[in-house]
Amino acid sequence: MSDATADSPTDFWDTNLLLGYTVDWDDFGQPVDTCRQERGSNREMAASTRAFEEAKSVVEKQRRRARQAADRVFEQFDSGRHDTVADVKQFVYGEFADDWGKVGPVLEYIDHHGDAFVGLAQTDAQRALRSTFEEIDEDFGGPLKTVQRLKRENGSLALRHFGEVLDSYEATYSRKHQRLDGLLDEMDRDLLLDTHHAVVVTARQRVAFVTFDQNDIVDNRQTIEACLRGVSVADGWQFT
Known part of the structure; x- marks a missing residue:
């Protein structure tokens, strides 16, 4: 994922959107389609390596x-x-x-x-x-193959792969890591830090983290956005 589209509005997908898109029987399937339509075709869509790997898992x-x-x-x-x-x-x-x-x-x-x-x-x-x-x-x-194709950026959906993630953000963003660690589970914390890291390394002004996780992420939106510069939380359900 380069910085060539740094000025484009960018949506980072939570794992639940990847699953809804790739798994035919997943309850998130229709909501993902509706969310994509409502968010608009001018937005760049992306997912981090961590999201792809969690989806496969x-x-x-x-x-x-x-x-x-x-x-x-x-x-x-x-x-x-x-x-x-x-x-x-x-x-x-x-x-x-x-x-x-x-x-x-x-x-x-x-x-x-x-x-x-x-x-x-x-x-x-x-x-x-x-x-x-x-x-x-x-x-x-079938879904496993689809996730792998999307990760290689040669699937039917224009979903960019952000691969410049860190194995651990504890040292690089120590205060942010510590603050989110008491708020979210490890995977949610690191997916959000992937999104913040993308803002830092690709010169984007703002990236929206789109999720259907209301209880953990959306309900803590204000705290997350105050903690992570350039990251906004978008509730996927509001577009359905």
Whole structure:
């Protein structure tokens, strides 16, 4: 990401926008499209290396969880003649909610691929489970490839890759790092510091960090903006 467009209004994407754009069954899909349209076509869009890597990590994690859910449905779901996708989702939620915390993305995937999960509840053939595993891997492989293409800046979306991130900002921006450390989790803190670092090294006057994270980032907007020169926080939901 060069400074050739330093005068252009720039949006830095939080990881949740990357996931909404790349994962077909993600609840953020439509909000991301609407947000892009409402923000306007004259804005440069960018994401940091850290956001791309977190997006890939999230997709991989949800792939593993989808496989675990499929295996549990196959092995333990007490099937009946009229089982529905809703029945399977209720079972999966009951099995995993306490351990997973945020089981929502897996339930969204079951909506996307519900027939296969209902089918697993009604068979004891191992080949059906293997086939579902293969379909899960293929489904999640698509978003992983899309994220990688976007990171190389050769995807269908003009999303610049800001790769000049630091592994740690603790020394370079010690006071800012310390202030945000008590406010946000490690990943949110460093994604916002990526955005501030982009302002510093590319001579941009201001960069908007666009996110759907209202509880942690949007609710702390004033403190974040006071801490990070040149960074504004944009609530993606306000454009939907």
